[in-house]
Amino acid sequence: MALNPRKASSSKAMADAASWLCACFLVTLILLCIFSDSSVVGEDDEGKLRGKRVLSKACDEIYVVGEGETLHTISDKCGDPFIVEKNPHIHDPDDVFPGLVIKITPSHNN
Structure with a gap:
């Protein structure tokens, strides 16, 4: 049984979309980690005490x-x-x- 060309291209499109979604999610997590770490090193008095x-x-x-x-x-x-x-x-x-x-x-x- 041969695969329907439309289904194959549809599967590939879904896989590409899922890959982009995962990549965007990872980039967002990395940026959140970077900014949350830099916010701890603030110049406020509480940060200095910590x-x-x-x-x-x-x-x-x-x-x-x-x-x-x-x-x-x-x-x-x-x-x-x-x-x-x-x-x-x-x-x-x-x-x-x-x-x-x-x-x-x-x-x-x-």
Whole structure:
């Protein structure tokens, strides 16, 4: 049985329309994600407070060293100039590696 040429062209047209609809939907989702992320980084006071809360979470009392961090950068970031003194398990300040757990006691609130 051969396919009716009208049905074949009709099926192709429907498939093309569905493809365009999916493409438009994906583009809309991407644009919504981009604009919703940029709206969080606003200059309003509430956004600034949320940002400070998020940043302060990185310097909780227990801190896990990340890739490329040094005791100096952690000290600057968290406001704790006495990391080595408060962490007796750190024998060599130059031997800090990702995953090392240290105690942070900030000297001031951010």
